[in-house]
Structures are given as structure tokens and as C-alpha cells.
Amino acid sequence: MSQLPPIQVGLLGIGTVGSGVFRVLQRNQEEIRRRAGRGIAITMVADLDTERARGIVGDAAQVVADARAVIANPDIDIVVELIGGYGIARQLVLEAIAAGKHVVTANKALLAVHGTEIFAAAQAKGVMVAFEAAVAGGIPIIKALREGLTANRIQWVAGIINGTTNFILSEMRDKGLDFDVVLKEAQRLGYAEADPTFDIEGIDAAHKATLMSALAFGIPVQFDKAYVEGITKLQAADIRYAEQLGYRIKLLGITKRVAGGVELRVHPTLVPAKRLIANVEGAMNAVVVQGDAVGTTLYYGKGAGSEPTASAVIADLVDVTRLHTADPQHRVPHLAFQPHAMSDLAIVPMAQVVTGYYLRLRVADQAGVLAEVTGILARAGISIDAVLQREADEVGGEGSTQTDLIILTHDTAEGTMDAALAAMQALPTVLAPIVRIRKEELA
Numbered sequence: 001m002s003q004l005p006p007i008q009v010g011l012l013g014i015g016t017v018g019s020g021v022f023r024v025l026q027r028n029q030e031e032i033r034r035r036a037g038r039g040i041a042i043t044m045v046a047d048l049d050t051e052r053a054r055g056i057v058g059d060a061a062q063v064v065a066d067a068r069a070v071i072a073n074p075d076i077d078i079v080v081e082l083i084g085g086y087g088i089a090r091q092l093v094l095e096a097i098a099a100g101k102h103v104v105t106a107n108k109a110l111l112a113v114h115g116t117e118i119f120a121a122a123q124a125k126g127v128m129v130a131f132e133a134a135v136a137g138g139i140p141i142i143k144a145l146r147e148g149l150t151a152n153r154i155q156w157v158a159g160i161i162n163g164t165t166n167f168i169l170s171e172m173r174d175k176g177l178d179f180d181v182v183l184k185e186a187q188r189l190g191y192a193e194a195d196p197t198f199d200i201e202g203i204d205a206a207h208k209a210t211l212m213s214a215l216a217f218g219i220p221v222q223f224d225k226a227y228v229e230g231i232t233k234l235q236a237a238d239i240r241y242a243e244q245l246g247y248r249i250k251l252l253g254i255t256k257r258v259a260g261g262v263e264l265r266v267h268p269t270l271v272p273a274k275r276l277i278a279n280v281e282g283a284m285n286a287v288v289v290q291g292d293a294v295g296t297t298l299y300y301g302k303g304a305g306s307e308p309t310a311s312a313v314i315a316d317l318v319d320v321t322r323l324h325t326a327d328p329q330h331r332v333p334h335l336a337f338q339p340h341a342m343s344d345l346a347i348v349p350m351a352q353v354v355t356g357y358y359l360r361l362r363v364a365d366q367a368g369v370l371a372e373v374t375g376i377l378a379r380a381g382i383s384i385d386a387v388l389q390r391e392a393d394e395v396g397g398e399g400s401t402q403t404d405l406i407i408l409t410h411d412t413a414e415g416t417m418d419a420a421l422a423a424m425q426a427l428p429t430v431l432a433p434i435v436r437i438r439k440e441e442l443a
């Protein structure tokens with residue numbers, strides 16, 4: 001074992017994740033030292049709430065309110081950014097890089113939006129930016145995409161990559177709890193983002209899908225081109241009907257190589273109930289990667305929470321410690337592909353995305369309605385996979401004059417479906433906005 005002194009780490013932000021990093025690093029320090037080849041010590045912590053920070057670290061590290069004091073400390077080699085957001089965090093990360101520090105961060109929002117600037121700055125300065133915790137928390141999916149699967153031409157990646165929304169969907173379905181009640185519980189458990197609309201509107205999942213698209217296909221991070229739809233408009237009836245048809249609804253982040261470029265999208269998705277990913281419950285995450293050589297691989301585990309996320313941050317600290325003295329030209333590239341070998345594959349517009357669909361139409365319970373609807377689909381060249389019609393009294397009570405028509409379609413382009421939906425919506429017998437949820441077989 002080398003006699004090098006511990007590498008010194010400065011922690012910016014000691015909240016849910018930061019406190020987990022501190023705790024796990026203390027608890028497993030001997031094991032971690034044996035793996036890293038030298039000790040890893042958090043010697044300085046910055047947090048606006050210095051009293052709470054001191055309560056966590058005691059005498060083990062110097063606590064300051066000003067994050068820039070950590071960056072200015074010449075003894076610190078690695079800065080861990082666990083503040084979050086793209087405001088002050090962006091400035092601090094860029095300043096740390098400019099000061100020659102390696103950076104470890106869990107901040108997917110920052111990297112999905114400002115990654116191009118940050119990775120270029122790190123490349124120019126010869127320092128590393130590691131971000132395993134930024135996608136699917138404790139699951140080593142970044143490592144898998146960047147290192148474990150480098151032999152493959154990756155075809156697609158699809159995942160449950162937001163614990164908060166998966167927790168909400170599971171609890172609503174299993175316990176019949178209200179959306180707001182479950183969201184509060186997710187916040188209490190430390191899963192949710194500082195602004196939970198990032199979770200429920202699909203933005204957090206889109207940040208993570210953006211990072212995975214870059215790693216899988218060697219393209220720059222392009223969050224601005226992602227299609228983003230969250231779970232706030234999902235209705236309990238659709239979750240129930242999907243189950244009756246043999247599907248589960250999950251909020252999926254999907255990125256796929258297609259003829260015209262790369263798909264990048266987040267939306268509620270019907271997945272066959274028999275797939276493993278359809279049975280991922282609570283705050284658990286799962287990512288499926290399809291490579292041409294390896295086939296389908298599945299990564300499952302805790303995607304949020306204090307110690308699961310800390311597990312990924314510390315794995316990055318070990319990697320950075322090991323590579324600290326290596327020749328920068330021979331390090332693993334930030335986004336899996338060498339910076340000079342990035343591709344200009346375009347993100348394709350949603351109109352060109354091809355999926356199956358679940359449609360639910362609230363219609364007048366009268367003869368001929370089904371024929372009108374299926375006629376529109378047939379004229380658009382959209383073929384039907386299954387049709388379910390609820391009894392009127394199941395929908396609106398005894399004597400109801402309305403019923404629900406649920407249709408599963410085979411694959412069709414989104415643009416074609418949009419036009420058919422507009423035509424169906426215009427029918428006088430269609431009484432409410434049509435529900436449309438995309439469907440993926442993930443085979």
C-alpha cells in the first residue's frame with residue numbers, strides 16, 4: 001500500500017446527499033482506502049447552515065459558510081458539489097475547475113443544461129468531472145455506459161430514472177393514496193428535488209435522459225431538445241385500464257438511435273406488465289440498455305436518498321483518486337467518447353417518433369361511434385392492437401349515456417397520430433379531451 005497522505009476533499013453543500021457522503025466515507029474509510037490506494041478525507045465543508053454542518057462533521061473537518069474558501073484552499077484536490085441547481089453551483093464548479101480541482105457532482109440539472117461548457121473547461125484544464133450520482137443515484141449506470149459497454153453500438157436506453165414519480169405512481173396504485181399526500185412523503189424521505197415540479201413534470205428525468213443520450217451515442221448534452229411530459233395529468237382510470245390490458249404505466253426516460261438521429265423523450269409510458277422494469281416499485285430506479293453485442297442489460301437499485309446517492313459520489317471519489325496522477329490523455333473521457341470524436345447525430349422531432357399508443361375516448365354510448373373512431377384510424381393507416389369498451393354504468397353510473405373506449409394501437413409515427421387524434425376529437429360523439437399515452441414493448 002502506498003504511503004501517500006489522504007487526498008483532501010472539499011464538500012460544497014451538506015444536505016441529504018452531502019451528509020450521506022460524509023457518513024459513509026467515515027464508516028467505510030478503511031475499505032475505501034484499500035480500494036483507492038490512499039485515504040480520502042473530507043477536510044473542509046461549506047454550507048450556508050454552518051451550525052447544522054458542524055453538527056454533522058464535528059471536529060473532523062473545517063466548516064465554512066463561503067464555498068469559495070474551499071475552492072481557494074490549495075490543499076484540496078477534489079471539490080464535491082452537492083448544492084444543486086444551475087445558479088451558484090455552475091459558478092462554483094467552473095471556478096473549481098479553473099483552480100485546477102477535480103469535481104464530483106450529483107447535479108444532473110447543471111450538467112444536462114451546462115455540460116458542454118463544463119466538460120470543455122475541465123478538458124482544457126486537464127481535470128476530471130465525475131457524475132455517477134447524477135443519473136439513477138446509486139446505480140452505476142454512468143460507469144456501465146462509459147466503461148462496461150464500450151464494445152457496443154448502443155441501440156436504445158430506457159429507464160425509470162426518477163424515484164419520486166415512481167414512488168407516487170406505486171403508492172397511488174397500491175394504497176389508493178392521493179397524489180399530494182405521496183409527494184409530501186417523497187419530500188420527507190429526501191427523494192424529491194428542492195423544487196418538486198422538476199420531479200413531477202418529468203424535468204429531472206429529462207436531465208438524466210439527456211446525460212444518458214450523450215454517453216450512449218457520443219453526442220453533446222442537448223436538454224433543450226428533449227420532449228418532456230410528467231405525471232401530473234395521469235388519471236387513476238388510465239392506470240386501471242392499462243392493467244386490464246396487461247400493461248403498467250411508468251414514467252420513462254427514453255433515448256434511442258433511429259434513422260434520422262436520436263430520440264430523446266420523457267413521458268408516461270405503457271410497458272407490458274411481464275417486463276421486469278414494469279415491476280419496479282417505490283423509489284427504486286431501473287435502466288434497460290440495448291447494445292448490439294451484449295443484447296439487453298438491466299440495472300436496478302435505489303435512485304435517490306442519502307446513502308444510495310452517497311454510494312455513487314464516493315465511487316467517483318475513488319475513481320478520481322486513482323486517476324489523479326494518471327496521464328490526462330489516457331483518462332476515461334467525460335462523456336464516454338473522446339472529445340474530438342463526438343457525433344453530430346440530431347435529436348429527432350417528436351412528430352417522427354414511432355411508438356404504440358394507448359387512447360382513451362369518453363364517448364356517447366350510442367351505435368356507430370366505434371366505427372367512426374376506427375374509421376379515422378384506418379384511413380390514417382394506424383392499425384389497432386386491442387379495443388376495450390367499458391359499460392356505460394361503470395363509467396357514469398346507472399343509466400349513463402357516456403362510455404369509455406380504450407384502444408391500443410400498433411406502432412405509428414407521432415405526427416400521424418396527432419392528425420388522427422385531431423379528427424377524432426372533432427367528432428360530436430367524443431365528449432372529452434382524448435387521453436393519449438405512448439406504449440413501448442421494450443423487447
Ligand SMILES: NC(=O)C1=CN([C@@H]2O[C@H](COP(=O)(O)OP(=O)(O)OC[C@H]3O[C@@H](n4cnc5c(N)ncnc54)[C@H](O)[C@@H]3O)[C@@H](O)[C@H]2O)C=CC1
Pocket residue numbers: 012013014015016017018046047048049065066067081082083084085088106107108109133134137190191192193194303304305306309
Ligand atoms: N436527494 C437525492 O436523493 C438526490 C439528489 N441529487 C442531487 O444532489 C444535489 C444535492 O441534493 P440534496 O442533498 O438532496 O439537496 P439538499 O437541499 O438536501 O442539500 C443542499 C445543501 O446545500 C446547501 N447550500 C445551498 N446553497 C449553498 C451555497 N451557496 N453554499 C454552500 N452550501 C449551500 C444547503 O444549505 C443544503 O445543506 C442536487 O443536485 C440533487 O439534484 C442526486 C441524486 C439523488
Ligand SMILES: N[C@@H](CC=O)C(=O)O
Pocket residue numbers: 134136137161162163164165191192193199204303304305
Ligand atoms: N429527485 C430525484 C432524486 C434523484 O436523482 C428522484 O426522485 O429521483
Ligand code: NA
Pocket residue numbers: 132133134135136137138139140141142312
Ligand atoms: Na448512478
